[in-house]
Amino acid sequence: SVCNPKYTADYLFYFWSPRENEISILYICLVFTLLGTLVKYLSSCADHSRIGRLEIGLRIGTTILEFRGIRDKRNLRLRSIAENIRSTHPEQEEAGIPCTYCDSPVPAAKTCLHCEASLCDKHLKKHSKSAEHVLTEPTTSLENRKCSVHKKVLEYYCCEDAACICVSCRLDGEHRGHQVETLNEASEKKKEKLRNILQKLTSQREEAEKRVQSLEELRRQVQGKAAGVTERVTALIRDIRKQLEALEKRVLSEISRQEEQVSLRVSDLIRQLEIKKEELSRKMGDIEELCDMTDPVTVLQGRESDRDDYCDIEELCDMTDPVTVLHGRESDRDGYCDAAKNGGKDERKCIYGRM
Known part of the structure; x- marks a missing residue:
């Protein structure tokens, strides 16, 4: 959606391209159209948790307009809105891997290999504590955390074949009877x-x-x-x-x-x-x-x-x-x-x- 501040910022940077120190009228109209749509969305938005993301687009747009020397009422209005957002909602910068269940970019504390989801501290407290829900450090590479044959979480390390395996591989698979260790033990030894x-x-x-x-x-x-x-x-x-x-x-x-x-x-x-x-x-x-x-x-x-x-x-x-x-x-x-x-x-x- 054009109202998404992430895409709005991308549009601002993409279309705002001066040629020989002259700003095209088409570019100016496009920027004001995007900013106007963003302001309307902000005014009608009931979920203030999204204000942090919206503020990014407003800040970028205001900075570009100020840099280009455009001084009109619309520019002043956007600046005023951005200042109000900064005073009432501190900036929330995206750091690391975000929580899958949060609307705002909240950093994740753990990643559940079973659910294939990253969890912040708030959602981590409500998450299942069962053994099959294996938690690890936040990561986006979930494919190499599961067995390619049984699609289960890798929990053991086969010392004979030097491979990470799941429970099924250990009990019923080709690694049955092999000397195995837990991943943590094998990791510590290595x-x-x-x-x-x-x-x-x-x-x-x-x-x-x-x-x-x-x-x-x-x-x-x-x-x-x-x-x-x-x-x-x-x-x-x-x-x-x-x-x-x-x-x-x-x-x-x-x-x-x-x-x-x-x-x-x-x-x-x-x-x-x-x-x-x-x-x-x-x-x-x-x-x-x-x-x-x-x-x-x-x-x-x-x-x-x-x-x-x-x-x-x-x-x-x-x-x-x-x-x-x-x-x-x-x-x-x-x-x-x-x-x-x-x-x-x-x-x-x-x-x-x-x-």
């Missing part, structure tokens, strides 16, 4: 097992937390040690790099110094060789002059004093060592090195020998 499992899991979790803390501490220690090692290695590498740079400078400096010394010695040898070459050229000219003479006596007797030089020149011409050739006579070679005595070894020994 709770005890679950508590033990919970205790073990709690211990395992605490142990895991301790291990996590221990591993975190180990990780912090490793990070600290790694940071220290990194710092030391960095400093060591930096020191090694400085030493290598210093060594590089010393080696390059020594190479440059030796290069300069060798260059000076080579330059001196080149100068000596140039002088010796000029002397040899002069002697070659004298020999050529003698070769051009036709008088044999003059050739044989000419310049006897140069005969020793000629012999030395012949010996020098047969030598391959430039140092020996450079220094000429044995008396001149003593001031430099013993290249001639050593069989004409490489002149580099003379160049590098004193470095």
Whole structure:
């Protein structure tokens, strides 16, 4: 019925939908029509136990109208009615499962599995106390509380088949002769097992937390040690790099110094060789002059004093060592090195020998 405040509130929320901040005239008319019908029903209602449910619709409608900024006489009238209801009848909010036999939403205290009804405290006092009327906590799931075969209340638990059964299943059904327990006993046993499992899991979790803390501490220690090692290695590498740079400078400096010394010695040898070459050229000219003479006596007797030089020149011409050739006579070679005595070894020994 449209007078039912539950549906009235649904209609208010469903149809009151603004579009681009504009309220349709059709929606306004519909809301006022619903609220007007609700007010008439409230005025003619003799059962004031329904006022709690009606007040919900009035409160929602008044709030929506106030939010939308509608200020007319009808809105003020609805607000006045709602305030009167609040002052004379406190709000009764639906909480949990309601009583089946109450018109107003009164919370149920128990549920009868036999009657399949939820009962408040008032109706519970008048309810049958017979054994077949099994009471349980308020619930709406009654199908799983009855045997699917015999349609009777489940009262026992079959330990062998791990199933909830009714009296007929225990006495005449497939569970006849099995070890059974009441649901409460079986439930308490299972709770005890679950508590033990919970205790073990709690211990395992605490142990895991301790291990996590221990591993975190180990990780912090490793990070600290790694940071220290990194710092030391960095400093060591930096020191090694400085030493290598210093060594590089010393080696390059020594190479440059030796290069300069060798260059000076080579330059001196080149100068000596140039002088010796000029002397040899002069002697070659004298020999050529003698070769051009036709008088044999003059050739044989000419310049006897140069005969020793000629012999030395012949010996020098047969030598391959430039140092020996450079220094000429044995008396001149003593001031430099013993290249001639050593069989004409490489002149580099003379160049590098004193470095």
